[in-house]
Amino acid sequence: xxxxxxxxxxxxxxxxxxxxxxxxxxxxxxxxxxxxxxxxxxxxxxxxxxxxxxxxxxxxxxxxxxxxxxxxxxxxxxxxxxxxxxxxxxxxxxxxxxxxxxxxxxxxxxxxxxxxxxxxxxxxxxxxxxxxxxxxxxxxxxxxxxxxxxxxxxxxxxxxxxxxxxxxxxxxxxxxxxxxxxxxxxxxxxxxxxxxxxxxxxxxxxxxxxxxxxxxxxxxxxxxxxxxxxxxxxxxxxxxxxxxxxxxxxxxxxxxxxxxxxxxxxxxxxxxxxxxxxxxxxxxxxxxxxxxxxxxxxxxxxxxxxxxxxxxxxxxxxxxxxxxxxxxxxxxxxxxxxxxxxxxxxxxxxxxxxxxxxxxxxxxxxxxxxxxxxxxxxxxxxxxxxxxxxxxxxxxxxxxxxxxx
Numbered sequence: 001x002x003x004x005x006x007x008x009x010x011x012x013x014x015x016x017x018x019x020x021x022x023x024x025x026x027x028x029x030x031x032x033x034x035x036x037x038x039x040x041x042x043x044x045x046x047x048x049x050x051x052x053x054x055x056x057x058x059x060x061x062x063x064x065x066x067x068x069x070x071x072x073x074x075x076x077x078x079x080x081x082x083x084x085x086x087x088x089x090x091x092x093x094x095x096x097x098x099x100x101x102x103x104x105x106x107x108x109x110x111x112x113x114x115x116x117x118x119x120x121x122x123x124x125x126x127x128x129x130x131x132x133x134x135x136x137x138x139x140x141x142x143x144x145x146x147x148x149x150x151x152x153x154x155x156x157x158x159x160x161x162x163x164x165x166x167x168x169x170x171x172x173x174x175x176x177x178x179x180x181x182x183x184x185x186x187x188x189x190x191x192x193x194x195x196x197x198x199x200x201x202x203x204x205x206x207x208x209x210x211x212x213x214x215x216x217x218x219x220x221x222x223x224x225x226x227x228x229x230x231x232x233x234x235x236x237x238x239x240x241x242x243x244x245x246x247x248x249x250x251x252x253x254x255x256x257x258x259x260x261x262x263x264x265x266x267x268x269x270x271x272x273x274x275x276x277x278x279x280x281x282x283x284x285x286x287x288x289x290x291x292x293x294x295x296x297x298x299x300x301x302x303x304x305x306x307x308x309x310x311x312x313x314x315x316x317x318x319x320x321x322x323x324x325x326x327x328x329x330x331x332x333x334x335x336x337x338x339x340x341x342x343x344x345x346x347x348x349x350x351x352x353x354x355x356x357x358x359x360x361x362x363x364x365x366x367x368x369x370x371x372x373x374x375x376x377x378x379x380x381x382x383x384x385x386x387x388x389x390x391x392x393x394x395x396x397x398x399x400x401x402x403x404x405x
Contacts, residue, residue: 021049026389028057037393037400039377043386051381051389053374058404066364070330071097072171074364078351079165081366082402084124087116087156088344090169093364095250096340096353097171100333101305108296109173110252115186115289116159116168117251117342118282122193123152124345124397125275125282129200132272132394136213141203148196151189158182172306173299183290190287197279205276214269218380218392221266225376232347233278234373234396237271239264244343251342255292256285268388268395275397305331330359337363346370346397370402 026039036057042050062081066074078093079086091113098105130145153163158179160166168175204210220230225238235242243260245253261277263270299306307326308319335357341350347369354363373396380392 024386028054037398037403039389041386041389046385046387048381048384048386048389051378053377055374055400055403058400060401060405062405063364063366066361068360070359071333071361072326072330074361075169075171076165076167078366079167080401081368081405082344082346082349082370082399083164084127084399085120085344085346085349086165087120087168088342088349089366090167091117091251092340092342092344092349092351093353094169094171095342096338096351097333098300099338099340100336100353100355101171101302102334103172103300103302103305105173105300106297107294108177109298109300111289111293112174112178112298113169114252114256115286115293116156118285118289119152119155119186121282121345122279122286123149123156125279126152128275128345128394128397132391132397133204133210135390135394136210138204138207138210141200144196144199144203148189148193155182155185155189158185170299170306172302173297177298183293186286186290190283190290193283194280197276197283201276204272211269213388213391214272214395215265215267217268217388218384218395219265219267220376220380222264224379225266228376228379229372230347230376231369231372232344233271233274234347234376236261237263237274237395238266244341244348248341250340256288258285268391271395332357332359333361341367344369346399346402347373349402366402366405368399368402368405370396370398370400374398374403 022043024041024043026041028036028038038054038057040052040054041048060080062077066077069077074093075090078089081089126145126149130142133141156166157163159182160168160175220238222239225235225240230238230240231242239262241260241262244250246260258281261274261281263273303322305326308323312319313323333355335355337352337354339350339352341348348367349369350367352363352365352367353361356362376396377392381389384392
């Protein structure tokens with residue numbers, strides 16, 4: 001990134017006040033940076049004068065790889081962008097392609113997508129809370145959070161056979177219907193999870209050590225958050241009242257009753273409070289999705305785009321031919337371009353998809369929230385202590401796969 005080379009010339013530089021500052025590498029192997037991130041810190045004693053992220057250690061070339069894949073083959077690629085919110089990335093991508101195709105998704109598939117998306121948000125926030133607390137020194141919370149996360153991973157495995165990279169959503173619907181017993185499992189989890197959130201809160205929210213490490217630390221103002229294009233809980237912790245689920249609804253969110261948590265302090269503690277409140281809102285949305293889940297088909301009526309049912313393949317030659325052609329040749333998408341944004345656990349995840357009328361996308365670009373939010377680290381950490389840098393990183397909840405791609 002810009003500004004890294006100027007740090008490499010010499011280990012110490014003169015400041016205007018005549019004091020000498022030290023340049024320190026933090027990472028890329030540091031265990032508390034939530035991925036392979038290098039930070040170049042310029043320090044005046046223990047105070048951060050400047051901080052610059054050096055990214056690219058996890059670059060995978062996923063966006064370029066998508067251009068060589070059929071549209072349906074891109075879905076597993078989207079899982080890897082943000083490994084804690086794979087279904088959110090699935091959703092953004094399939095919604096974009098469905099816009100180009102003009103597909104109408106059956107109501108049952110819409111509600112199942114919504115249900116799985118909010119379970120994904122809870123899963124992501126649990127990993128954030130557990131690791132963020134452990135970074136600062138609270139070990140017990142990590143164990144509690146992963147106890148509940150394990151139950152959500154079991155749900156993912158029930159519907160897809162995979163705990164993390166589920167690839168469960170499909171262009172035109174979902175891969176398969178919910179298995180027997182799944183809704184009962186979700187209802188049971190939704191029944192006791194609010195009490196578990198209370199447990200996390202009891203350990204942290206009024207804990208004087210936690211407050212001392214987070215309150216007033218790594219502040220970013222509302223104006224700076226807007227200038228830096230921050231989104232998600234990081235922005236809402238600075239008083240920006242914006243959530244795509246409410247303000248630009250998609251995938252059935254307009255049918256749900258929920259609140260968007262907002263805090264105004266703009267510090268680590270405010271971002272913690274926002275995500276804790278989001279856990280409660282998400283479990284309420286899960287309950288609403290289960291209560292309103294209708295019967296019916298799970299795939300759109302588009303036989304030349306969507307794989308036919310296996311039973312039909314066994315008895316209908318036309319279905320067998322369609323299956324063979326879709327798998328081996330893909331399906332064409334009308335020429336055009338579309339941008340579809342969704343509210344991921346970290347903020348605005350957007351997919352820009354360009355079609356040239358063939359069976360493979362001409363361009364797939366991901367607008368990752370972690371990349372934008374990481375830019376705020378310099379503003380947050382300057383003139384703070386080096387001991388607060390890890391707390392600041394945890395509070396923006398970055399995923400380096402989302403940053404590098």
